[in-house]
Amino acid sequence: MEPIREMAYYRAILPCFMTSGEIKAVGESARNTVRVWTRKESLYKCVGEGVTDFRELPEVLEDRVLFGNAMCCLNSWEKDGHMFSVALRNTKRSMEFNVEPVESL
Numbered sequence: 001m002e003p004i005r006e007m008a009y010y011r012a013i014l015p016c017f018m019t020s021g022e023i024k025a026v027g028e029s030a031r032n033t034v035r036v037w038t039r040k041e042s043l044y045k046c047v048g049e050g051v052t053d054f055r056e057l058p059e060v061l062e063d064r065v066l067f068g069n070a071m072c073c074l075n076s077w078e079k080d081g082h083m084f085s086v087a088l089r090n091t092k093r094s095m096e097f098n099v100e101p102v103e104s105l
Contacts, residue, residue: 001084002041004034017054025061031083035076036060038085043072046087 007030014023018036026032039060044051047067051057058065065072067089076085 001082002034002038003082004030004078006030007033010034010037019055019059022059022061031078034083035085038083039074039076039087042074042085042087043067046072046089 007028010030010033014026014033017040018026022036026036040054040057043057043060043065044054047057047070058067060074063074065074070089072090073088074085076083078084
């Protein structure tokens with residue numbers, strides 16, 4: 001989960017975590033930039049091994065990506081100015097989620 005800020009906040013760090021294809025695809029959209037960032041972060045946490053640089057991860061522009069020999073399904077959604085993304089490994093199914101606030105303890 002990540003708040004969606006103004007594009008100026010992300011501009012300098014794009015090359016640190018995105019491929020050139022992802023940078024071109026997101027253009028000047030802060031929303032799309034955060035979508036890619038949260039998808040990369042979710043994929044990194046899901047796979048949990050062998051990656052030290054987010055640019056080494058596959059592009060996350062599609063909902064399904066092959067990483068190593070594992071098929072991973074990605075889903076993202078926006079709520080209240082935040083982007084949420086989830087990655088699930090070894091699946092071909094798509095994922096659908098509803099995000100509802102939960103009272104904190």
